[in-house]
Amino acid sequence: MSNKVAIIASNGGLFDAYKVFNIATAAAATEKEIAIFFTFEGLNLIHKQGMQQLPMPEGREHFAEGFAKANVPSIPQLVEMAQEMGVKFIGCQMTMDVMGLTKEDFIDGIEVGGAVTFLEFAKDAAPTLTF
Amino acid sequence: MAIKADVQLDAKGLACPMPIVKTKKAISNLADGQILEVQATDKGSMADLKAWAESVGHQYIGTVDENDVLLHYIRKSSNEEIEEKTFEQTISNEEIIDRASNGGMILDVREEAEYAFGHIEGSKSIPMSDLEARLNELDKDKEIFVICRTGTRSDLAAQKLAENGFTKVYNVLPGMSSWNGDLSKKL
Numbered sequence: 001m002s003n004k005v006a007i008i009a010s011n012g013g014l015f016d017a018y019k020v021f022n023i024a025t026a027a028a029a030t031e032k033e034i035a036i037f038f039t040f041e042g043l044n045l046i047h048k049q050g051m052q053q054l055p056m057p058e059g060r061e062h063f064a065e066g067f068a069k070a071n072v073p074s075i076p077q078l079v080e081m082a083q084e085m086g087v088k089f090i091g092c093q094m095t096m097d098v099m100g101l102t103k104e105d106f107i108d109g110i111e112v113g114g115a116v117t118f119l120e121f122a123k124d125a126a127p128t129l130t131f
Numbered sequence: 132m133a134i135k136a137d138v139q140l141d142a143k144g145l146a147c148p149m150p151i152v153k154t155k156k157a158i159s160n161l162a163d164g165q166i167l168e169v170q171a172t173d174k175g176s177m178a179d180l181k182a183w184a185e186s187v188g189h190q191y192i193g194t195v196d197e198n199d200v201l202l203h204y205i206r207k208s209s210n211e212e213i214e215e216k217t218f219e220q221t222i223s224n225e226e227i228i229d230r231a232s233n234g235g236m237i238l239d240v241r242e243e244a245e246y247a248f249g250h251i252e253g254s255k256s257i258p259m260s261d262l263e264a265r266l267n268e269l270d271k272d273k274e275i276f277v278i279c280r281t282g283t284r285s286d287l288a289a290q291k292l293a294e295n296g297f298t299k300v301y302n303v304l305p306g307m308s309s310w311n312g313d314l315s316k317k318l
Contacts (some may be wrong), residue, residue: 015137026148031155
């Protein structure tokens with residue numbers, strides 16, 4: 001059985017962030033090796049400022065209360081936890097170039113690479129998830 | 132009644148995936164064979180912890196719901212399946228009920244928490260780690276059928292009994308993990 005989980009994060013909203021980081025931390029706790037490839041809007045999730053205020057989908061703002069009530073950890077907390085547990089973050093070089101962003105715009109400890117970097121990791125991963 | 136655990140982890144009020152993340156951290160500080168009690172209010176933690184334990188290789192023992200707090204019991208795995216069994220007198224699961232009803236005794240050497248979630252009616256619980264101190268509770272003239280989950284701890288327990296002058300001792304194989312008969316609980 002594969003011990004790797006590969007995740008593609010290509011959307012930049014708050015809900016997307018929870019999907020990505022909840023699965024990633026849970027997988028890390030289950031002693032899997034995890035890499036997340038952040039591409040297009042997904043880069044938002046690890047952008048130093050952007051990740052602090054990720055948008056809720058329009059019309060779903062009232063969920064904010066539910067998040068607080070359920071004591072769900074914040075995205076920066078989940079990100080820190082994921083990194084602590086060894087989850088590998090890969091920023092997509094091509095998207096960063098398109099958006100005029102550099103490695104310094106993102107949280108520490110990320111790698112920057114192209115599609116092949118991720119594919120190399122994902123080739124024997126099961127499952128590969130896309131959010 | 133309270134179930135005995137070596138370490139307790141308070142994960143109350145935390146949402147997924149925090150109970151799992153905390154459990155993983157906590158269990159790394161346990162010794163093999165020790166019992167972790169995870170206290171959680173996240174209702175999803177029941178299915179999650181069970182699946183997690185299975186995936187990582189620890190033993191999920193069971194869960195008690197105590198006033199809306201879920202108490203999960205997990206025994207840190209000790210890779211015991213691969214160890215060799217050396218005690219020569221053995222007996223099968225199927226034979227012990229008859230033999231025990233003829234004046235023998237079934238001795239369950241698993242941890243108290245494992246015993247609590249399911250044991251053979253009438254069996255006596257003395258966890259392996261307490262055995263030496265509690266030998267005086269056992270009768271040398273009776274047949275003793277020593278059982279655990281997979282036959283490894285009971286193998287060691289049977290050896291210990293033999294060293295201490297017990298002769299009518301049998302290791303029960305394969306053990307509680309393959310038990311098909313009725314189970315009693317003590318919760």
